[in-house]
Amino acid sequence: MIAVQFIFTQATYDDEFYELDNSIAEFAKSLPGHVGAEKWLSEDGTSQNSIYYFTDRDALAELAGFSDHLTAKSKVDNWYSSYQVVVTEVLASYGSQGSTHLSAAK
Numbered sequence: 357m358i359a360v361q362f363i364f365t366q367a368t369y370d371d372e373f374y375e376l377d378n379s380i381a382e383f384a385k386s387l388p389g390h391v392g393a394e395k396w397l398s399e400d401g402t403s404q405n406s407i408y409y410f411t412d413r414d415a416l417a418e419l420a421g422f423s424d425h426l427t428a429k430s431k432v433d434n435w436y437s438s439y440q441v442v443v444t445e446v447l448a449s450y451g452s453q454g455s456t457h458l459s460a461a462k
Contacts, residue, residue: 361441364439394407405458
């Protein structure tokens with residue numbers, strides 16, 4: 357399983373940001389290799405970590421080549437004061453009974 361984290365500090369969002377963000381999220385959900393997504397917000401609400409989970413790198417590559425993703429990527433400095441992308445391979449996911457994480461999906 358592949359986890360892609362997009363960690364960023366928000367600057368100013370506009371209508372185009374919301375349109376692209378929604379389009380990218382919907383496209384990601386439509387991919388056969390998409391497992392799910394989750395978001396974490398810092399205590400002060402200024403930094404966010406959006407994490408997408410995929411079964412394989414092919415699904416991730418398809419998202420990376422999506423036209424709206426490429427458009428958003430070219431305008432990232434308009435909406436974020438800083439960002440970092442972290443792509444990881446999930447080797448294991450475990451926890452107590454009744455607490456299953458997205459990354460435990462096969």
